[in-house]
Amino acid sequence: MTKADLVNVIAIQTGCDKATILNVVESAMYQIKQSVASGNNVYLRGFGSFITKTRARKIARNISKNTSVEVPEHKIAAFKPSDDFNELLRK
Secondary structure, eight states, X not given: XXXXXXXXXXHHHHOOOHHHHHHHHHHHHHHHHHXXXXXXXXXXXXXXXXXXXXXXXXXXXXXXXXXXXXXXXXXXXXXXXXXXXXXXXXX
16 A cells, blocks of 8 residues: 555545645654654554664675675664554454
């Protein structure tokens, strides 16, 4: 499902116009990105959590040059689905 598909489905279900729904969806995504980027987790009950994880420093291999490269500690965004969400996936 694309963002356009999501907007269309929500517009049909709610009876609101697509432009309003698009603004709401984009605003929600922007706020989630800003919150996670600033180090705050976002918890949406019944859906899941957008969290920041820290990857430890590690030594990697550059196979084309046959050398070792140090990858520093860095942060990544992750999504952890709720138990309700996981239950739907198991069906």
